[in-house]
Amino acid sequence: MTLRHQTVRRWGGRCSAFLGASILLWVSVPTRAAFEAVVNGDLEQVTAGQPNCFSQSGWGDSTATWALTTDAHSGQVAQSLTVNNRVSGDRKLLISENDVCAPAVTPDATYTVSVAYRSTVPANALTVFRHSAAGWTYWTDLKSLPAALTWTTASAVTPAVPAGTDRISFGISISANGTLVTDDYALTPTASTPPPGTPAELIYNGGLEAGGATPDGWFLAGWGDAQVTSGIAAQAHGGLRAYSLTLAGRTQGDFKLLPTEARSPAVQPGQVYRLSVWYRSTADANAITVFAHTASGWGYLTDLQTLPASATWQQATVQTPAIGAGIDAIAWGVSLSANGTLVTDDYSTTLVDANPPPPPATGPPVEGRWTVSANNMPVRAMHATLLKNGKVLLLAGSGNDVNRFAAGTFQASVADPVAGTYNTINVPKDMFCSGHITLPDGKVLIQGGTKSYPSTAGGADYGGLKDSFVFDPDTSTFTKVGDANEGHWYPTLVELGSGDALMTGGLKEDTSGAVNTEYWASSTGTWRATSQVPQTWSFWGLYPHIFLMSDGRLFYSGGHVFGAGLPGTGASIYAWPSAMIADVPGLRSKNERDQSASVLLPPAQDQRVMIAGGGNINTGVPAHGLTDLIDLKQATPAYQPGPDLPGAGKMYLNATILPDRNVLVTNGGRLNRDDSANVSSAAMFDPATNHWTPVAADPIGRNYHSTALLLPDGRVAAMGSNPGNGGYELRVSIYEPPYLFKGPRPTMTQVPAQATYGQQISFLVQSASTIRWAQLMRPMSVTHQMDSNMRLVDLPITVSGGVATVSLPANRNLLPPGPYMLNITDSAGVPSESAWVMIG
Numbered sequence: 001m002t003l004r005h006q007t008v009r010r011w012g013g014r015c016s017a018f019l020g021a022s023i024l025l026w027v028s029v030p031t032r033a034a035f036e037a038v039v040n041g042d043l044e045q046v047t048a049g050q051p052n053c054f055s056q057s058g059w060g061d062s063t064a065t066w067a068l069t070t071d072a073h074s075g076q077v078a079q080s081l082t083v084n085n086r087v088s089g090d091r092k093l094l095i096s097e098n099d100v101c102a103p104a105v106t107p108d109a110t111y112t113v114s115v116a117y118r119s120t121v122p123a124n125a126l127t128v129f130r131h132s133a134a135g136w137t138y139w140t141d142l143k144s145l146p147a148a149l150t151w152t153t154a155s156a157v158t159p160a161v162p163a164g165t166d167r168i169s170f171g172i173s174i175s176a177n178g179t180l181v182t183d184d185y186a187l188t189p190t191a192s193t194p195p196p197g198t199p200a201e202l203i204y205n206g207g208l209e210a211g212g213a214t215p216d217g218w219f220l221a222g223w224g225d226a227q228v229t230s231g232i233a234a235q236a237h238g239g240l241r242a243y244s245l246t247l248a249g250r251t252q253g254d255f256k257l258l259p260t261e262a263r264s265p266a267v268q269p270g271q272v273y274r275l276s277v278w279y280r281s282t283a284d285a286n287a288i289t290v291f292a293h294t295a296s297g298w299g300y301l302t303d304l305q306t307l308p309a310s311a312t313w314q315q316a317t318v319q320t321p322a323i324g325a326g327i328d329a330i331a332w333g334v335s336l337s338a339n340g341t342l343v344t345d346d347y348s349t350t351l352v353d354a355n356p357p358p359p360p361a362t363g364p365p366v367e368g369r370w371t372v373s374a375n376n377m378p379v380r381a382m383h384a385t386l387l388k389n390g391k392v393l394l395l396a397g398s399g400n401d402v403n404r405f406a407a408g409t410f411q412a413s414v415a416d417p418v419a420g421t422y423n424t425i426n427v428p429k430d431m432f433c434s435g436h437i438t439l440p441d442g443k444v445l446i447q448g449g450t451k452s453y454p455s456t457a458g459g460a461d462y463g464g465l466k467d468s469f470v471f472d473p474d475t476s477t478f479t480k481v482g483d484a485n486e487g488h489w490y491p492t493l494v495e496l497g498s499g500d501a502l503m504t505g506g507l508k509e510d511t512s513g514a515v516n517t518e519y520w521a522s523s524t525g526t527w528r529a530t531s532q533v534p535q536t537w538s539f540w541g542l543y544p545h546i547f548l549m550s551d552g553r554l555f556y557s558g559g560h561v562f563g564a565g566l567p568g569t570g571a572s573i574y575a576w577p578s579a580m581i582a583d584v585p586g587l588r589s590k591n592e593r594d595q596s597a598s599v600l601l602p603p604a605q606d607q608r609v610m611i612a613g614g615g616n617i618n619t620g621v622p623a624h625g626l627t628d629l630i631d632l633k634q635a636t637p638a639y640q641p642g643p644d645l646p647g648a649g650k651m652y653l654n655a656t657i658l659p660d661r662n663v664l665v666t667n668g669g670r671l672n673r674d675d676s677a678n679v680s681s682a683a684m685f686d687p688a689t690n691h692w693t694p695v696a697a698d699p700i701g702r703n704y705h706s707t708a709l710l711l712p713d714g715r716v717a718a719m720g721s722n723p724g725n726g727g728y729e730l731r732v733s734i735y736e737p738p739y740l741f742k743g744p745r746p747t748m749t750q751v752p753a754q755a756t757y758g759q760q761i762s763f764l765v766q767s768a769s770t771i772r773w774a775q776l777m778r779p780m781s782v783t784h785q786m787d788s789n790m791r792l793v794d795l796p797i798t799v800s801g802g803v804a805t806v807s808l809p810a811n812r813n814l815l816p817p818g819p820y821m822l823n824i825t826d827s828a829g830v831p832s833e834s835a836w837v838m839i840g
Contacts, residue, residue, distance in 0.1 A: 039101050041185040043068075044075045051079060051093075053101035054185075057171070060089010073116035073151045073183035082179045090175040092127060093182055097136045102167040103187050107160075113142060113170050114155040114186045121178030122147045126154050131167040133269070134328035135295035140262050143586070143641070145172065146569070151183075152585075157190055157640050162266030164328045202265035202273075206347040208232075209239045209648055209670075210624060217263035220245070224253010226339070233343050237278040237313045239648050240622060240670055240677060242345035245336055254337035256289060257344060264293065264331040265349045267323045275304070275332055276317040276348040283340030284309045288318055293329040301327075307334065313345075319352060364741040367696040368682075376730040378424045379413045381719045382432055384707040386779035387473040388442035388819035388836055391416050392709070392717070395446070397432030400705065400722055402453045405430060414476050417711050417734075428478055429467045435491035435506070436781050437789060440499040440522055440817040440840055444471040444781065446478075447520075448488035451509055460562075461511040464489030468527070482526040484518050490542035490561060493520070494788050497552060497812030499840070502576060505540035505560075513539040517576065534579040541566060543784045545598035546574070549632055550607055552813050555584075557598040557611045557630075561784050563618040564591040571630075571639065586639030588626055592616045595623075595651035595704070597785055601687040602661045603775065603794035604814050607632040608687060610642060612665060615651040617672040623679075625649035629690070646694045650679040654708035654785050656716050657792050659777065659823045659831035660739050662686050664695075666718055669703035673724035678703055682735075698733045709780035709787075712821055712834040714740060739830045744768050746826050748804070751835040758810035763835075765804045769826040771797060774806045776820040776837065789816070797824070808839070815839055 043051040049068060050056070056066055065082040072078040079093045095101055105111060113126060124145035129138055142156035154172060161168070170187070174180040208215040213231045220230055226247040233244035243257050259265070267273060275288060286307035291298055304318040320330070332349075336342040380399030386392055392415040398405035410427040434449040445468065452463035464487035469478045487509035493501050503518040515537045519528040540546070545559035558571040566572075569583040570590025587593070596614030600607075609630050615623035625645035630637050645653075650668030658664055662684040671677040678701030684693045698718050705722035706729075715736055721729035746767035755761050765771060774797040780787045793815050795806035804824065809815055821834035 038095060038103060038185045038187050042075050043077045043079055043183055046077060051077070053096050054079070055094050055096045057094045058089060058091035058173075060087070062086035062089060062091065064091045069181060071181070078181050078183035080179060080181045081174060083174055083177050086175070086177050090173040092171040092173040094129070094171040095169040095185065097129065097131065097169050099167070102131065102169045104166060105161050105168050106189075107163045107165060109161055110190045111158045111161070111168070112155060112188045112190050113158060114153055114184075115170075115172050115182055116151055116153050116184040117145065117148060117172050118151055118181045119145070119147050119174065119178065120149070121174065121176045123174060123176035123178070124180060125173045125175070126156050126170065127173045128158060128168055128170045130162070130165045132164040132328040133295070133326055134293055136169070137293070137329075138262055139168070141173070143588070146585070153184075153636070155638060155640070163268050164266060202349040202351070203347045204259065204263040207239045207648070208241050208243055208345060209622065215241070215243060217260055218243075218257050219260050220255065221258045221333075222253060222255030224250060224255075226250035226253060226255065228255055235343075237345040242343050244341060244343045246341040247336055247339050250339050254335040256333035256335040258291070258333045259331045261298075264329045266329050267327060269323050269325045269327060271323050272352040273320045273323070273330070274317065274348075274350050274352050275320065276315060276346075277334060277344055278313050278315050278346045279307060279334055279342065279344045280311065280313055281307065281309050281336070281340060281342045283336060283338040283342070285336065285338035286342060287335045287337070288316060288332060289335040290320065290330055290332040292324070292327045293331075294326045298331070301330070303335070364736065365738055368735055368737045369741070370696055370698055371734050371736070372699060373420060373732040373734060375420050375422070377413065377415070377719065377732060378422050379411045380705075380722070380728045380730075381707060382705050382722075383434065383436060383783040384709055384719060385436060385438065385444050385781040386709055386711070387414075387444070388779065389473050390418070390712045391473065393444060393471060393473075394719075395427070395431050395434070395436070397427060397430040397434070397449055399728065400432060401726070405450065405453055417715075417717060418713075423476060425476060428469065428480070429465060431469075433462070433489050434465070435488060435493040435503060436783070437493040437495055437501050438779060438781055438818050439470070442473060442819045442838065444473070445493065445501065445520065446471060447484055447493065447503060448491050448506060450489060451487055452511070462489050462507055463487060463509050463511050464491070464507045464514070466509065470525070484527045485530045486514055486516055486518070488514055488518075490784070492540070492544050492546050492788055494546050494548055494554060495816040495818070496548060497816055499817045502554070504546060505542055505544045507542070515539045534577055536579045536581055538581060543786055545596075545611070545786055546788050547598075547600050547609060548813055548816065549573070550605070550811055550813050552577075555609060555632055557609055558587045558590055558593050559596040559598040559611050559614065559786065560593065561595060563594055564616060565593055573637070584630065584637055584639065586630070587611070587628055588639070588641065589614070589624060592621060592624055595785060597653045597655040597665060599655040599657065599663055600791050601663065602657050602792035604791045605794055605809070606687070610663070610685070610687075612655065613645055613650050613653050613668065615670075615672070620672065622670045623649045623651040623668070643690060643692055646683045646692045647681045648679045652703040652706060652785055654706060654718065654782070656708050656710050656780070657777065657790055658710065658716075658737055659714060659775065659792070659825055659834075660737070660829040661688070661773065661792065661825070664708075664716060664735070664737065666708050666716075666735070667698055667702040667706055669701075673704045673722070675701060675703070675723045695738070698735070700729060700731055700733050702729060706785065707782045709782055710777065712836075714831055714833065742828055742830050745830050746771060746824050746832045748822070748824060748832050748835055751822060751837065753836070754838045754840070755808055756840060757808060757812055757815070760805055760807050762803055762805045764802055765799060765824060766802065767824075767826050769828050769830070771799050771804065771824050772827045773797065773825040774804065774822070775825070776815065776822055776839065777834070778818070778820055
């Protein structure tokens, strides 16, 4: 555990209590009743050389030099802090921990914390402390902060404020030799209540899936003379990890895995909590041991239950006594007090509700329904594009099969998702791992693919093709068009508001990284010469997740395929006409965003992007469940932490925008192309509430080379999976979202087949409920869990006398030209089937 605020901790005594004696001084003064901004947040009011309502704080072994500087972010004063001779610990300027200075907060609410800073070193963190009846304690580090030679605003959203917390304090910690300058401390409320359906689970990382040899948010505690061996056990009860603890040579004492101080569950006096854990043990001497936190620190509370030896997984579930006065947090674990091995997993702490709500409803109206199609795909669908006629182009090429490549056997198929039939056709080149995009006329441009497989088994030296083809949905034929300037294997194509397209990333014919930006001119059907395209000569990686912004610039989310992220912050805004790239801060775990999912959240007018999950196939770390959100409308956009994916973290996940404006995330895996590590879960993300809702899971596990796309009738087709054994999943799963089980669907008739920018169009509607939304949805063209062009564009709608009138945006960057699915959604969240409209 990290020591904060000079807290002294002793390890010893019965059951290795969390024992502590804090030397903090907290002065009680009159309380402010309502939320206010940070007192003296701009540091301009100074007494005796120190900003009023701020304290010089820290812990550990270092020399701190404090000074005021006029080189401020705003006003005339900022605080400079220089650390020298550091051995351990950190230093920081904190809001003084008293009722006058520390901002009041509301339990269950979230707050945006921000501080302007400059730092000569990258070892900085936005650190928060909280106050309850037990006194002031460290809460969490919201985010780590890089070095910054110019003024930068660090901003992050807190977790929901724990019950019993009434005030918080915060600042930026520096934990290395260097200089940190801070100014303009601010706190604003972001939400008054948690999103609907927020789970009651109080344990962090209870499945122990995140972290290294010691799980994140946990530590090994104990006392006595035993020789201790501990670490991750692969044979878990749930997920991929459990924690193993072995004692040898013991004559006294015990050891156990416990939550860290910052991650210990917050509790309320008078309440009762249910504790649950799964365990295996070769010894009979096990007990569920609880520690409690008060104003005096941590102390042993009680042993709730002894546990017998068990060779198989057993669940132990107990309830605490009513929590005593003055206790604001508990930490608990399974103590082993004999020689032997104890393995634990899946910890849970929940409030025992005296009046629990009825169990949640289940079934298709809540979870949706999956059906596996009776007809298998005839080809390996590495690439899937919904065509303007409602059919689906499935591109295989050689299908990641070197034997088919050597034989020149390249195929595609056109699927009819209504009839369940396939029309298989030969492909002139190996379009495996090509880039593709729907053009303004509804045809599909396919560029690149595989020129060569690796010369060494397991190697990465694939070569990319220059060849480009256009597929015509009306005739199911491929037509050769002009070559690109260089070969591209794993490129990304993004349509611009003009209807032209930019291509970035991939590997060239010689297997090196393609650093040129290529420009497709739709009017001529050709690629411009490299000299006619603004160039940054930057390598964007393989299948970079790049989105067109409403101002015509491009946003790179940080998502990609294979290995670590790009240098810098991992995400950036690309002003391609001026060949300028600017880093965007805030993306967490940027080197574990391999095979993540990125999506322009609906509606596109909001200009918010989410990146979810990911891993790193080169390092082999298990995939995580982090999500980060960014608002590109801000003057200086920065990622903020979003809610974690429900359940286990995963890579190879597919994100699909639905007409009820939720985002469906399906399938994935914890490890690289490993069927045994598939994560067959699904969830809906609601951008309006930033909340996940688990739904029914695809009955078929899918990882690498899987795809998912929305069909015109509102269903979702999930296809493919290409695990490391070289096999391929040819079965197709069809998902019917919950909205298809919530009553009659609204209908549309006499929808115009064409529309243009800024125009109003009208059509007839019938609905049992009020029409809430109308939207245009771009048909998906997806590969490797990504479609950079997927978007839902809101159309303001009025309905009178059964006639609906919608207004199209004038901004072509919001709605690049081409075929779109027009649909309407009623007040119950039920959408109509789609009608095709050509926008241009």
